[in-house]
Amino acid sequence: GDSVTQMEGPVTLSEEAFLTINCTYTATGYPSLFWYVQYPGEGLQLLLKATKADDKGSNKGFEATYRKETTSFHLEKGSVQVSDSAVYFCALSRTAYSGAGSYQLTFGKGTKLSVIP
Amino acid sequence: EAQVTQNPRYLITVTGKKLTVTCSQNMNHEYMSWYRQDPGLGLRQIYYSMNVEVTDKGDVPEGYKVSRKEKRNFPLILESPSPNQTSLYFCASTSSLTRVSGPYEQYFGPGTRLTVT
Numbered sequence: 001g002d003s004v005t006q007m008e009g010p011v012t013l014s015e016e017a018f019l020t021i022n023c024t025y026t027a028t029g030y031p032s033l034f035w036y037v038q039y040p041g042e043g044l045q046l047l048l049k050a051t052k053a054d055d056k057g058s059n060k061g062f063e064a065t066y067r068k069e070t071t072s073f074h075l076e077k078g079s080v081q082v083s084d085s086a087v088y089f090c091a092l093s094r095t096a097y098s099g100a101g102s103y104q105l106t107f108g109k110g111t112k113l114s115v116i117p
Numbered sequence: 118e119a120q121v122t123q124n125p126r127y128l129i130t131v132t133g134k135k136l137t138v139t140c141s142q143n144m145n146h147e148y149m150s151w152y153r154q155d156p157g158l159g160l161r162q163i164y165y166s167m168n169v170e171v172t173d174k175g176d177v178p179e180g181y182k183v184s185r186k187e188k189r190n191f192p193l194i195l196e197s198p199s200p201n202q203t204s205l206y207f208c209a210s211t212s213s214l215t216r217v218s219g220p221y222e223q224y225f226g227p228g229t230r231l232t233v234t
Contacts, residue, residue, distance in 0.1 A: 034222055043121075043207060044160075044225040089159065093222075103148045103167075103211055104175070105223055109159040 002027040006090045006108035013080055013115050021075040021111045023064075023090035031092040033057075033066055033073040034105070038087045047075075047088070080115045087112045119144045121226035123208050129232045130198055138193045138229045140208030148211045149191040150175065150223070151183065153204040160207065166191055198233040205230050 007022040025031065032051045036044040048057030053068035062077045073090060090108040121142045130136055142149065150165035152175075162175030166185040180202055182194040191210075195202060209223040 032222075036225075043227040046222050046224075049222055103223075104150070104162055104165065105160075105209075107159040107161075109157060 002031070002092060002094075002106040004090050004092055004106055004108040006088075006111055008109075008111070009087075010112040010114060013113070015082055015115055015117050016079045017115075019075070019077040019080045019084075019113070021088055021090075021113070023073045023075065023108060025071050025073065025090075025092050025106075027071075027092055027094070027106075029094060030068075031094050033064070034091045034093070035062070035064055035073070035075050036089040036091060036107075038089065038110075040086070044089065080113070082115045082117055085113055085115045119224070121208055121210055121224050123206075123226040123229050125229060126227065127230050129234065131234055132199055133197050136195050136198060136231075138195075138206060138208075138231070140191045140193065140226060141189050142191075142208075142210040142224070143189065144210060144212070144224065145188065146210035146212055146224075147188070149185070150209050151181070151191070151193050152207045152209065153177065154207060154228075155204050163193070163206075195231075198231075200233050203231060203233050 003026045005024050034049045035047040037047045038044050048059045050057040050066040055066045057064050064073050064075045087110045089110045091105045093105050124139045147168045151163040152160040154160045161177045163181050164183040166172045206229045208226040211223045
């Protein structure tokens, strides 16, 4: 079945440091890939997405590139801020309609990021 | 404002006392689902619904029931809660089934933190 593996946390960085959170996946076909963010006490928000190989998703200074050859979708940000402290989830869903399973999101276990001033 | 709402946000109950967590979306989405989030396990799907009166099991359905009598609402029912159902629950919805291709990003509610003693 489909699966997502992301780096174990927690990750602690100083403000303005470079961030990378690794994410790799296993899936049949060509899934869509997502990064969701969960701020303390809140629900999940879509951060960025990519639907096909070599697509780059970006939002709020975060970027991730869909790498089919390495089945990866690593999240990066050049300069993190204290306000980026949150839990980040990598997820996938199937792209082509193939029944109910197409809509199910498969999540990684989450990576907690703490940014200190 | 497009949103998914859940109630209650916090609930403490005792073993065996039936409870219902409500979920409502205002985006006219056909697909709705319930996830539970547990430390170290990420999010796992409990049940989903493709449309009114169409529901099916996700990965961890034991101990839960759902119903979908109206398009906008998708309540989660715990007939006889047990302590192992203590968790953070999220409702999610996604857009039209008439689209053949994705991405099927999902929109999440704010979460319901349930404690069963």
